[in-house]
Amino acid sequence: MNVSFEPPRGMRDFYPEDMVWRNRVFDAFRAAGEAAGFEQYDSCVVESYDLLARKAGEEVGEQIYHFEDKSGRHIALRPEMTPTLARMVAQRQKELVFPLKWTTIAQCFRYERMTKGRKREHYQWNLDIIGEESAMAEVEVIGAACDALRRMGLADGDYKVHVSSRRFLGELLEKSGIAKERHAQVFLALDKRGKMPDAEIAAMLKDGGLGEAEIEAAFGIMDTSDCSACPELAELFRLAGIAGFADRLVFDISVVRGLSYYTGTVFECFDTAGEFRAIFGGGRYDSLLTTIGGEPTGAVGLGFGDVVVTELLKARLGENAAKGRKGVAVGFMFAGQADAALKLATRLRKEGKPVDLALRAQKPKKFFSRADSSGALEAVFVGPDDVEKGVARIKNLETREERETCL
């Protein structure tokens, strides 16, 4: 009996042609993190359920894949990296030297309804600065994400980073008479704007205890387009000017973020054409460590998934953009030339060239066709005459030029 050849529902296979894109994205993540002086960390995708459930709140809690191991431990596949980061920092809070600048690429799982291409797992690049209250932290984190987009091949005009401040929004809500204890509910509802009809959001606000006038005020605040009264955003714009990416920042009061732990600046990046979901998002979360028993500390975090940006890159650069020719394909005509081909492959590899060695004798046509489609830059096909002469020809598959090499 056969089993299914498909991956489990919502999970992705990466064939070589998919890995080319994933590497382009991951390489940019790693290079941008390193350029901005972030240190790498990681942990296991299996996390304690208690840790995740404690922090998650809201929708995420219901979406966690969780189970008991063989000795009854309640474990789960993390839906995001932040609780794990908080745990790791809390574990060494006395030894670590703050501010920390940490980065990781973490696979995360959410059990979601499968709508329009949403998967149940994705990779999320995380950048976090822990132990810094000033807007320098926001600038470093957003600047590194912009640098990653540049390294992937996007133009500055391809995206905008929409910024706001929960603290500022809270101030505006309070001025409109909406009491602080209702803000968490209001944030959650306002985060749904654009994703569900305003009437449903109004109903959510009503359920949250707001009266007619307050609901109207909350919607009114969503028209705010001036953030000059918000010092943390003014400072962020000023510093982004020095760091060279102020042209990509826009104030947008409607950016609220779904998670409850944000306390100050929040941001989301969108493609300028507005075709895709958010590319990355994040914000300031000054009280996260205290929720798991650590000491309070100012922090800024950013999460940047691999799915949306890959769709965007394919749309902007073309499906074949990630391919690049490199390395040498080495083949041979008859079994009698296998040794010579292996010897040549060994020498070229010692010289630092990637070599795809054909493992068996082939007809030249078949060899060159495979070499071409596999993306080799050069190809050598060893025949009996070549072995006799001790010389083979290396053909450049782009320029069609040939040069000789000894065997």
Place this chain on the structure above:
Amino acid sequence: MNVSFEPPRGMRDFYPEDMVWRNRVFDAFRAAGEAAGFEQYDSCVVESYDLLARKAGEEVGEQIYHFEDKSGRHIALRPEMTPTLARMVAQRQKELVFPLKWTTIAQCFRYERMTKGRKREHYQWNLDIIGEESAMAEVEVIGAACDALRRMGLADGDYKVHVSSRRFLGELLEKSGIAKERHAQVFLALDKRGKMPDAEIAAMLKDGGLGEAEIEAAFGIMDTSDCSACPELAELFRLAGIAGFADRLVFDISVVRGLSYYTGTVFECFDTAGEFRAIFGGGRYDSLLTTIGGEPTGAVGLGFGDVVVTELLKARLGENAAKGRKGVAVGFMFAGQADAALKLATRLRKEGKPVDLALRAQKPKKFFSRADSSGALEAVFVGPDDVEKGVARIKNLETREERETCL
């Protein structure tokens, strides 16, 4: 109430000092795979339980982390990559051009008793060649693994690859009168040699239906030290001579491998001093695809875990060997120099230098101490005089030399 700051039992956290080692190992895996012309692939750590259980057999089946998702699907965390590879290849068997040379670094989970540092997850570098019957496949796979060890910093004399052949061992068993249908049991028992007392292995063989004389014969075969009668091993040694790593190959009949799917050549790599468990292992598994309903095809695979090799590297190279100085630390004395420091950091990053920018004003002593311990190669500390003059000094933390840069 606080939650535990520890990772779940058997799972690892990677702090920045651990990531330095992991990157050294993973970078060598990727570079060696690319040099040998392997294409990268990947899949999700969550796999269908049916696929894993069908192929696993033996001990692995009991050690799988498995659970039901919210719609009752039976899913699991993969204990190894091979069933997933077989599934992915079977899914596209008509389109793919063989032989395939595929590689991945896959996190794998096994629920094991926690003995002497054994974890419940590890990363395993996989190299597989699918669709090639000749020993060229074994040579490419073992050669790439040796190349990875060299890239990590090990000397050729630090390890040996022990090779044998299950087919050859089966031939010897048959000649001793042990029937073919008992070979699977005998392989499983003989694989335990050195890991459990011979008396227990004898008992296993007895349970497998072998008589006294047959058990004695099986143990006798374990003294075989000549493989000249085995053509696939003779060819492997010959080709390894051409590829330049025959000095690291030894024939060792006791290498059997625990998994049932191997059919020909098998191999395991050990440190020469014999201090550690196997560094990597693998072999030929010509019938894997048929077990999940695909078409038969010759294949060779290698699995190379991250745990043992990292222990070995630390032992041979020293705990600090993975650290290397790079990048520039940029700091400033008073808040008034923050803008100048950010401007300088932005410029240095544009020049391609990784920059760790201090996010707040610091005393010079504290700044230089952190720059030094974080592994920066150079450091710039911006004070009020520097801003006035428009010039700061970049100090090389290794040579203590200084050079000037404009602000």
